[in-house]
Amino acid sequence: MFQCLNRSPSRFTLPDLTAVTEPVFKLRTNPRQEQAYRNIKQWFxxxxxxxxxxxRKFLSHAFDLYAGLSFPDADVEHLETCIAFFLWAFSFDDLSDEGEFQSKPDRVQVGVDISMEVLNHPELPPPKFKYAAMLHDIWRRFRSTASPGACNRFKKAVESWMKSQVEQAANRSWNTVPSVDEFIILRRRTIGGEIVEAMVEYSLDIKIPEHVWDHPVLVGLSRAAIDIMTWPNDLCSFNKEQADGDLQNLVFCVMLEQNVDLQSAVDIVTKMLATRVDDYVTLKAQMPSFGSEVDVELATYFKALEHYVQGTVVWYYESPRYFRGMDVT
Known part of the structure; x- marks a missing residue:
């Protein structure tokens, strides 16, 4: 099954993925980044x-830069919550990706159960499980200003993301590599795409009626945007993950399904990314009107989401999480 992995070269060429996304997804930086990070760093x-x-190593991954690039218009209070969200999400994700829960779905499930109690019973004191204690405070901050709809989406999205962590841990324990189509669907959840969308709503206190989100064009735009922020992660984290023996990566899935070598798979995923950017543009041009007030809120939301996507792709190159000790030019 893994013969194509054995004949892979010792190195590969990674194109500038930011150039693929930049024509559609613009980059800006939040000038309040440093101020917001000081408080949250001490909180962590x-x-x-x-x-x-x-x-010290974890904090060197520049999560403050990530939030500054991804939420450029958020005020200090909201930006603090966004940075806290990154610290929580990445630390919890590392538990199953490379930490003590790696390939141990039963232990991941315990962490998920404790965390879901936080979302379902926010009035209770924070639990001793530190990752759930972080979520307890983030959930309090989120609920303080977000719309009921955004709160509902955040809660559902966190539950979906956590269940996906269990599924991915099971795949690791069984050494299972899904098909490309199966992996793309699972990856939208493991990247926390729907949580990101709720955080974008929260960051600017955007209020959009519930029925609007179910429109097929918005559903399509959501999936495209999540894929566009996700696939560069698999490309940029490939070396880190293969060193950890982790096969849960779109590049691996393409190699196995199409029986190609590493460079060919990287090139295929890069072309898939460019096609997905075109999909986003096509779908956005089909956006219907939902009335002047809602249209203004949607325009604000998608502008913010596009900032988030490009900020994410740029951060992959800037963070030592993926390119520690490398000169990325």
């Missing part, structure tokens, strides 16, 4: 999620 340190050395 006080929780003592990691020992000091591991905490």
């Amino acid at each position: 340190k006080d929780l003592r999620v990691y020992p000091e050395a591991k905490e």
Whole structure:
């Protein structure tokens, strides 16, 4: 099954993925980034999620830059929550990706169950499980200003993301590589795409009627945007993940399904990304009107979502999480 992996070259060429997305997804930086990060950095340190050395390495991944690029118009209060969201999401994700829960779906499920109690019973004190304690505070911050619809979407999205962590841990434990189509659907959940969308709503207190989100064009735009922010992650994290023996990556799926070598798979995924950008443009041109007030809110939302997508792709190159010790030019 894994013969094509054995004949892969020791190196591959990764194109500038930011150039693929930049014509449609523009980049800006939030000038309040440093101010927001000071408070949240201390918040994270006080929780003592990691020992000091591991905490220092984790915080070196530039999550403050990520939030500054992804939420360029958020005020300080909302930006603090967005940074806290990144610290929580990436630390919890690392538990199953490379930490003590890796390939242990039963242990991931325990963490999921504790975390879901936080969402279902926010009036209770924060639990001792530190990752759920982070979520407890983020959920409090989110609910303080977000619309009921955004709160509902955030809660459902977190539950879906956490279930996907269990599924992915099971795939790792069984050494299972899904088909490309299956993986793309699962990957939209493991990247936390729907949580991101709720965070974009929250960041600017956007209020859009519930029925609007079910329109086929908006559903299509959502899926396209999530794919566009996700597939560059698989390309940029490939080297890190293959070093960890992690096959849950779109590049691996393409290699196995199409029986091609590494460079060919990288090129195929890059072309898939360019096609997905075109899909987004086509769908956006088909956006119907929902009335002047809703249209203004939607325009604000999609502009913010596009900033998030490009900020994410740029951050993949800027963060030592993926290219530590490398000169990325």
